Amino acid sequence: MSITKSYTALAIGRAMQLGYLSMADLNRPVVSFFKDINQENLAKGTKEITLHQAMHMNSGIRIDKNKAKQALQRPENFKGQGQVQLYLELSQAISNNSKKFKYQASDPTLAMQVLEAVVPGSAETFIKTELLGKMAINNYAWQQDLSGLPKAAAGASLRSRDMLKMGMLVMQKGKWKNQQLIPVNFIEQATSAIDVNRFRSYGYFWWGHEVKVAGQKVRCISGRGAGGQFIMMFPEQELIIVSTAHNKGMGKMLKAAPKALLPAFNAEL
Numbered sequence: 158m159s160i161t162k163s164y165t166a167l168a169i170g171r172a173m174q175l176g177y178l179s180m181a182d183l184n185r186p187v188v189s190f191f192k193d194i195n196q197e198n199l200a201k202g203t204k205e206i207t208l209h210q211a212m213h214m215n216s217g218i219r220i221d222k223n224k225a226k227q228a229l230q231r232p233e234n235f236k237g238q239g240q241v242q243l244y245l246e247l248s249q250a251i252s253n254n255s256k257k258f259k260y261q262a263s264d265p266t267l268a269m270q271v272l273e274a275v276v277p278g279s280a281e282t283f284i285k286t287e288l289l290g291k292m293a294i295n296n297y298a299w300q301q302d303l304s305g306l307p308k309a310a311a312g313a314s315l316r317s318r319d320m321l322k323m324g325m326l327v328m329q330k331g332k333w334k335n336q337q338l339i340p341v342n343f344i345e346q347a348t349s350a351i352d353v354n355r356f357r358s359y360g361y362f363w364w365g366h367e368v369k370v371a372g373q374k375v376r377c378i379s380g381r382g383a384g385g386q387f388i389m390m391f392p393e394q395e396l397i398i399v400s401t402a403h404n405k406g407m408g409k410m411l412k413a414a415p416k417a418l419l420p421a422f423n424a425e426l
Contacts, residue, residue, distance in 0.1 A: 158382030161299075161313040162265045162362035164288075164323065166212060166347050168272055168280070169361070170331065170339035171288045177275045180342060183209040187267050188245070190274040193238040202251025210256070211267040212361040213351045217251035218244060218263045235303035241270050258352045258359065262310035265362060266302065269309035281307050292326065292333055294319040311382070317399050320380075324388040324397040327363070327378065348378045368415040375419060385410050394422045 172178045184207050188194055196204060206216045224247045228234065234243060244263045249255065273280040276287075281299070284307060289297065297319065300312030307313070315323070326332075327348060331339030350358030350365055358365035364381055367374040368391075380388040385402030387410055398418060400410045 158311050158384055158386050160320075160380040160382035160386045160388065161308060161311050163380030163388070164284075164313055164315075165265050165268055165272075165309040166362040167323065167326065167339060168284050168288050169208075169212070169268055170343040170347065172272055172276055172283070173343050174331070174337060174339050175287065177277075178271075180340070180346075183207065183212070183346075187211055187241075187271055190271045191238050191241055192274070194242055194245070199245045200248040200250055203245040203248055206245075206251070206267070208268065208271055211264045211271075212347075213359055214258050214260055214264050215256055215352065216264045216267065217256035218248045218261070219251075219255050219259075220244070220247045220263070221249070232303050236305055238270065238274075238304075240266065240302065240304040240306075265309035266304075268362075269302075269306050270304070273306050279306075288338070289319075291336070291338055292319070292322045294322060317401055320386075320388050320399045320401075321397060323380070324390050324399065327388075328390050328392060328395070328397060368412075368419070370416055370419045375415065377415065379411070381407065381411070383407060387411060387414075389414065391415070391419065391422075394419065396422050 186204055187206050187208055188196060188204050202217060210216050228243055228247060269280055276283040294315065296316060298314040300308045302308045326338065327344060330341045331337055331344045347361035348363045349360045352359040356366065364379045366377055368377050375391060376393060378390045385400055385404040385408035387400045389398040398414050400414065402408050402410060
């Protein structure tokens with residue numbers, strides 16, 4: 158489910174560690190990465206969408222549901238960078254009002270398309286060999302999008318033990334078995350409070366919030382997926398909680414697990 162977005166962010170970070178992207182590239186317009194895009198008919202403002210904006214759900218893309226439904230009747234048009242072409246053509250004109258946080262599939266899809274554009278070979282092979290393979294994650298499934306690329310908004314299925322590895326990679330600031338797989342500064346930015354309201358923060362496809370346990374506030378960084386797919390990280394307690402489930406909505410684990418387990422790891426809670 159949507160926890161796939163969090164894995165996509167780590168794949169972008171891995172590309173940075175290997176020099177295919179830089180932190181400065183986060184502020185590049187995404188269209189500058191795409192050689193096959195015809196920019197003549199793009200909606201106003203879409204040429205200025207940066208990778209940074211796409212990775213924290215602030216692209217401003219807004220597509221009418223009827224237009225999207227009509228476009229899906231011709232899936233062949235989504236192949237390769239055709240998917241990006243359609244997103245940027247069908248969007249309403251982007252304004253300051255639309256450039257606000259909106260949780261949607263278009264933004265992580267842009268990030269995956271950037272990954273495909275910059276790494277040698279394909280994004281699929283890169284994720285398999287350079288991210289998952291480095292952590293001995295070999296038993297997994299990752300669905301294909303209409304573009305032919307790995308889905309970025311949802312679609313990856315990992316075992317709980319391998320979700321735990323993802324959490325460890327983040328908690329260890331991109332390091333795995335003494336090898337720096339992802340730059341420290343990227344991990345810090347990806348899990349920082351780029352977008353904030355009174356309930357949560359959001360970085361690069363990773364969530365943040367505070368859990369109240371026994372009257373105390375505890376910081377939590379999380380990857381989240383519908384049905385109850387969670388990687389919950391508590392840096393101060395050096396604790397990671399992983400769950401998989403098939404609930405309606407998000408289920409209750411995000412609230413219930415920290416309250417049940419945190420006191421066992423901290424006598425003051």
